Amino acid sequence: MLDDAEWGKIPWGDYHEDIEGDKKPAPTYKVREKMQWDDENLYIAAELEEPHVWGTLTKRHSVIFYDNDFEMFIDPDSDRRFYVEYEMNALNTIWTMLLERTYNEGVDARVHEYPGIRTGVHVNGTLNDPRDKDKGWTLEIAFPWKALSATTQKPCPPREGDQWRINFSRVEWDTDLVDGMYVKVPRRPEHNWIWSPQGFVNMHLPEYWGYVQFSAQKAGEAGEDVTAGARQVLRHVHFAQMEFHRKHKRFAMDLKELDLAGIGHETISGPIRIEGHVDDFKAAAEVKVRGAGKQTISIGPDARFVIQKD
DSSP, rough: OTTHHHHHSSSOOOOOEEEEEEEEEEOOOEEEEEEESSEEEEEEEEEEEOOSSSOOSTTTTSSHHHHHEEEEEETTTTSSEEEEEEEOOOOOOOEEESSSSOGGOOOOOOOOTTTOOOEEEESSSSSTTTTTTOOOEEEEEEEHHHHEEEEEEEESOTTOOEEEEEEEEEOOOEEEEEEEEEEOOOTTEEEESSOOOOSSSOOGGGGGEEEEESSSSSSOOOOOOOOHHHHHHHHHHHHHHHHHHHHHHHHHHSSSGTOOOTOOOOBSSSOOOOOSSSSSEEEEEEEEEEEEEEEEEEOOOOOEEEEEEE
């Protein structure tokens, strides 16, 4: 499966962290991904360390995270609208969804079929057999651009240098062995281990997902995105503003009100500028781009970034 020659050319990404980042201990078991793409599909491979691989759900579009699972989220437009949620377990049972808006905005996920999607699972051990110790399971997904194109204005396949919001998650339940079967530990919540930590136990904050940049160049050779640090800082400001508005029915006038005075990043020139009103706000940061002057990046209540080049 993953010993295919083409996959061998692709480096693995970073191991997952807890969904809350440094607030919580590192995951007990490792999980990581690699990606590639062509004119037809987006390809994802994942490797999940697991001493006891189990699964119970076999019906398509079951609530897969009731088992240990792997999840993928895609928001091509980075606008929190019409984004993909995909889940699968070690039995290769999948659940594909489309969210018109986030759960926080009162919209539930709905099942959405993506024609042409192909998936595969390999268990490095014995599935649902607690008598031995397994190494884990691997998976592959081929997600057709044609299926994605129906829910985004972004070009499918992407153009050189395009960036999409994507995140990967793993749900892991603590289990006991009862009468030769795996049983979840009662009243113990699941672990959420993800590629790009949210800082909060909520996967449905697309503005906190990582960016995947598409390029014909080899991974790591397409150039560093110098705006990444500024955007991360502005996402923190955005979340703080939304929480502030929820409590006070207005947006904060400055960073001090948000307890974010002094927040910054080494790539940002000068302080973060913020304008707050009752029902609107704008936070902006200036970044120097080598050979391209300055860029001002701003964010407002809709969580979309606006970039102005000087």
